[in-house]
């Protein structure tokens with residue numbers, strides 16, 4: 001297309017026109033067959049059957065040929081970056097590779113076309129898959145009862161928080177405070193607030209872990225529980241987790257575990273042994289279902305025996321070799337999601353666990369941790385700073401601070417991230433967790449080979465040198481991508497979705 005090329009020549013990347021700009025109204029790639037005469041004889045002409053005032057003369061749908069449509073969508077996919085395009089060390093998000101077999105199993109038409117209202121006699125297969133997934137999660141985590149319904153991690157947190165609330169209502173205890181460490185994921189604060197709790201923040205110690213004296217000071221008769229991520233978002237294992245669990249339990253409070261970081265410990269230690277009472281797990285992180293771009297997720301929630309009666313309905317049970325959905329959960333918090341949850345995502349998680357087997361589960365976490373430690377050590381050796389926990393091994397992720405680049409060369413974590421795009425790497429998570437200045441939160445996962453990891457580190461080294469010698473290159477990055485440097489603030493307020501708007505705003509600028 002002419003404009004695609006023009007923008008490329010101007011060094012501005014490519015911009016795929018929308019289908020409305022590409023196509024012409026009235027043209028079409030599909031020819032609809034004329035109805036059979038016998039049908040017309042039976043029913044009369046369409047124009048005569050339909051009320052005149054409802055009949056539309058034309059519809060403004062842009063017409064394109066089939067190859068044009070195929071190319072349009074292909075171009076859009078090429079402008080994107082996914083785990084299949086290159087290393088994607090987005091800390092906290094566990095962007096691991098999804099084996100192609102997992103995708104194939106989930107797209108079997110028997111599954112795809114399964115109707116959620118099908119009777120139980122016809123859905124024994126899928127119920128068995130879901131039941132088995134719960135059992136596998138139970139073996140991995142030590143938590144005994146599960147719901148697979150929450151649609152995402154944050155939704156799982158909300159379910160967990162609602163379970164705690166209902167439990168204390170039942171006990172006639174007025175507990176409305178939720179403790180959350182500063183290093184926690186933002187969704188923890190939001191979910192607990194939505195469930196009606198007041199948030200009490202726990203500051204980190206110098207080591208980046210929970211400060212036990214701060215925790216002791218915060219616990220009181222109003223404390224419902226604490227939401228922890230372990231290893232925390234700095235990639236550091238909370239060595240004091242057992243003491244923290246005891247302090248909470250002695251006070252009648254619960255320990256909620258944000259299981260997004262299960263990839264660090266899966267198969268090595270059980271949550272139940274850490275004193276965890278309830279937790280959510282992202283099927284779309286640890287268990288390989290692809291995510292990002294707002295796609296569906298699944299945030300299974302596991303609880304101990306004590307809290308099983310509060311799970312959302314329906315639960316999946318097995319009675320005399322038959323699987324069924326049961327609504328007999330005496331104190332259930334109710335329904336949180338239609339039907340069985342995001343079944344496609346759950347099937348992917350099940351397939352992934354079946355592919356790995358018990359040894360594979362352990363090995364994959366082991367390699368994820370090894371990869372993170374290798375990458376961290378090499379980055380530290382070439383002069384990158386790790387503000388928290390540099391003297392002990394990290395788990396599956398680690399956080400650099402690039403504040404020295406900002407001080408010395410005026411280069412922010414954002415600029416550094418953009419320069420990685422030019423080199424074919426997806427940037428890590430930046431500016432999170434907020435307790436680290438100019439944070440660069442990196443999670444290689446077990447998916448990347450030594451070659452890929454070394455490549456990422458070489459790119460980091462190269463950008464570090466550019467920052468010193470030719471900072472303009474870093475400040476103007478990316479030049480080598482479908483979309484070049486954008487004005488982030490403006491882009492958030494005003495979407496340049498069409499070529500026309502883009503051109504107009506350029507003209508106005510000049």
Ligand SMILES: *Cc1c(COP(=O)(O)O)cnc(C)c1O
Nearest residue numbers: 092152153154185187258260297
């Ligand atoms: C991703 C993540 C969540 C939230 O999961 P969503 O599926 O995005 O809602 C919660 N906590 C942590 C630590 C995470 O990394």
